[in-house]
Amino acid sequence: MTARVGTTGLVFEEPLIWERSRSGRTGFSMPRRDVPEAPLPPGLEGEAPDLPELTEVDVVRHFTRLSQWNVSVDTTTYPLGSCTMKYNPRLHEAVVALEGLRTAHPLLPPALAQGPLRILWETERFLAEITGMDAVSLQPAAGAQGELTGILVIRAFLARRGERRTKILVPDTAHGTNPASAALCGLRPVPVASGPGGVLEPAAVEAVMDEDVAGIMVTNPNTLGLFEENLKEVAEIVHEKGGLVYCDGANLNALMGVVRMGDLGVDAMHLNLHKTFSAPHGGGGPGSGPLCVRAPLEPFLPVPRIVERPDGSLDLDHDRPLSVGRVHAFYGNFGVIVRAWAYIRSMGAEGLRRASELAVLNANYVKERLKDVLHLPYDRPCLHECVFTDRNQIPRKVTALDIAKRLIDYGYHPPTIYFPLVVRGALMIEPTETESKADLDGFIEALRAIAAEAEAEPQLLHDAPVQAKRRRLDEAAAARSPCLTG
């Protein structure tokens, strides 16, 4: 057995931030007032919210201590499937902190914001090239909003053609947000079962495709980490009946520089800059979910659009009568986009392709080295992630949750569990390309040791984690009666 990376040491206790509050404490000094005092408008008066009163040092210590309880990509391998928790190079932080970018106000007129606009414009061009699409909007704030915007655009395109279709096809290996985004647009999701190989079968699509179907939403690579190898054929079936093909590109990390979705018949897709393009994520954001479309859909993209004037300068064009409108203030989460731009520029075309190749290699390495101890439901080459189940451990009453919690004791972030839903007791592992072979070997040895413990001493897993600052948390009670304030 390998040495555990988790160890003991001084870990600070820390109360809730409301418990640190002392009446009258404050974290900043108001500048001297240089305008006449004015009363609050009556409508704005009311009870103050219950906010803690703290000094700056209180706040810094509170969150620094909490961060020391945390397991993050800066401390350990973070194989959280479907989330692409790759390392975020520090170079991006240096770029985004450049004064001209950091201090640019979003209300600057375009003539005074040519630098930031150039970065946005170039990022759109890069993403169009990577996906094989024609036009890009960087506005959507995350993947699910990218999907929503994409379906709004498809619906507007169909409406312009005089059609009001009511259904959308969603395979069972798509991201769960896909049917939700479509339903929000008033489309009824029609589930399509994947075939025995874990991918979509053209016949299954043909059986449900008709003139009332607006299109299909395919996650590619899908949530099993498999390439939807029949996508081109599926796209032809959908196009033949007048539907459009939406691709959830959240898993693009497997395919950069290898496959362009536009070549496979995809009409619209979103990307997750906070996953594939290495902007930091976790803790709820901010994210960025650009929407990439083929030329016929471009007039429907959100306004404003960035346009290049004949003199080479960039401008914002609001005059797009067919647009679905704004989906985000200003032009999206600018800081995230700048980091993605820095990533693409520093990696280059070769580097991006290499990143995808290594992401796939790493996932297959983990899959091959663990499949004798963890049940592998789809034993075939995977892309950027592999899906095991707890089937071998269930006879010992050890579940995916127990295995995940025990990994914390070994100093690793748990994988995604119980997703995708089509696999019972799933453990979904996405190592990403930023883990070295030595890092992966440590992670693999930890899971092998845990599988042995599950045989010999299952109670160790039921009690886990025992090394972490907090023991097994009561997730059910937290969800049933959440306490969200002090």
Add this chain to the structure above:
Amino acid sequence: MKTLDELILPDDLRYTRDHEWARIEGDLVRVGITDYAQDQLGDVVYVELPEPGQTLGRGEEFGTVESVKAVSELYLPVGGEIVEVNAGLSDAPQLVNESPYDRGWMVLVRPSDPAEIEGLLDAEAYREHLEGIA
């Protein structure tokens, strides 16, 4: 998690392949999810049920059940009017885990076509179905 022989599958109920149960109570049919379903879901944290008075078809979605693992749709074993829902589940969703066939029931239905219940599985057929997917 329970093994197949640990599951409770009462003989007086009918079952669906989607793991709902149905119990005939006079003119009405009471509906919930099976011991297998609650065991697979894990701790249930929220149950979304329809408004009474709605009429839904057989196999139509009548609500969702959310656990610490997943959100799952609930499908009506027999079509009909929802006459009552288990209001107790909004404060105590854990009843679905603790008492799936009794205090964890979900909806009471007045079937449009009582013959539909004959199309459901009996306990033995449902157990065979579970063996097939285990």
